[in-house]
Amino acid sequence: MRSESQPSTRETTLSLLLKEGESCASNLAQVLGISVQAMRRHLRSLEEDGLVQATSRNKGPGRPSNVWELTKKGQNRFNEGSENFALDLLGSIETTLSEEAMTTLLSEQAADKASFYRTQIGPGSIQERTQRLVELRHREGHLAECQPALDNDACFINEYHCSIGKIAEKYPIVCEQELKMIRNTFPDCEVNRVDWRLECGHCCGFLIKPLNS
Numbered sequence: 001m002r003s004e005s006q007p008s009t010r011e012t013t014l015s016l017l018l019k020e021g022e023s024c025a026s027n028l029a030q031v032l033g034i035s036v037q038a039m040r041r042h043l044r045s046l047e048e049d050g051l052v053q054a055t056s057r058n059k060g061p062g063r064p065s066n067v068w069e070l071t072k073k074g075q076n077r078f079n080e081g082s083e084n085f086a087l088d089l090l091g092s093i094e095t096t097l098s099e100e101a102m103t104t105l106l107s108e109q110a111a112d113k114a115s116f117y118r119t120q121i122g123p124g125s126i127q128e129r130t131q132r133l134v135e136l137r138h139r140e141g142h143l144a145e146c147q148p149a150l151d152n153d154a155c156f157i158n159e160y161h162c163s164i165g166k167i168a169e170k171y172p173i174v175c176e177q178e179l180k181m182i183r184n185t186f187p188d189c190e191v192n193r194v195d196w197r198l199e200c201g202h203c204c205g206f207l208i209k210p211l212n213s
Contacts, residue, residue, distance in 0.1 A: 009034065009042055014074060017052060018143060021203075022069040031049045034137070043068055043117060103173060110177040114184030126189060126208060130155040133185065154209030158195070175204075182206055 009032060016028060046052040051074035054066040071073035112125040123133035134157060137144045144159040175196065182189040186208055196206030 010046060013039075013042055014051060014070065014077060015143065017068060017070045019145075019203075020077065022055075022067045024065055024067055028068070045117065046074070050074075101107050105175060106177045107180065110181035111184060114181045117181075117185040118187075121185070126153055126186070126210065129186065130157055130208060133157065148207065149207060151209060155209060156194070157206045157208065159204045178204075179206070182208075 012032060013028060016031060025039045025043055026036050029036045029064060029184060032039065043054070043152075047054065049069055053071050054068050056064045056172050057067050058064045115188060117133060119137060120136055121129045123129075124132075126148070134146045135146045137159065142159050144157060146160065147156045148154075149156055179191070179193055183189075188211060189208050190211055192207050193205070194207050195203055
């Protein structure tokens, strides 16, 4: 019997599609340890609820296969409603502050957040610190992971879900502040954005590497 603390197959499927961007039923079934037939039933149920959608792809000889991905409704399922409050708040601020003042306000908030992160993650290698940051971001609603890069002890941080996604769509400036925040969190590193959900792809990605590399 599944423990109430364990996610359901539907929830796990949605999380996997959020992380992978897209996947076929056989791959999802293998990860979840269930039959392909059972996986297809779950996907059809999620499709009926408007949470996922399928695209037919040709991958060589034979019949085309379906590749599944989240719909906008499926992506929004990961939000908990706090974004609407933040959007209203930013809208109110926007009507009373100049663009310069708003940028200054967000910059100060990003600097404060970076200071908090530095205190929480403490010293250590880049790999150790990025892992601690990812754990902190998880608690804040970001589905994130860190992966080692091939170059000089560098690391990637990939964020597959952003807890302020709607806000970023309307106010892209918050993404600029997020990049500054991560740079301030790792002052001894070079930090560059390598993927951006608002432009393309299914995640926001950052490459963090030592300044002396």
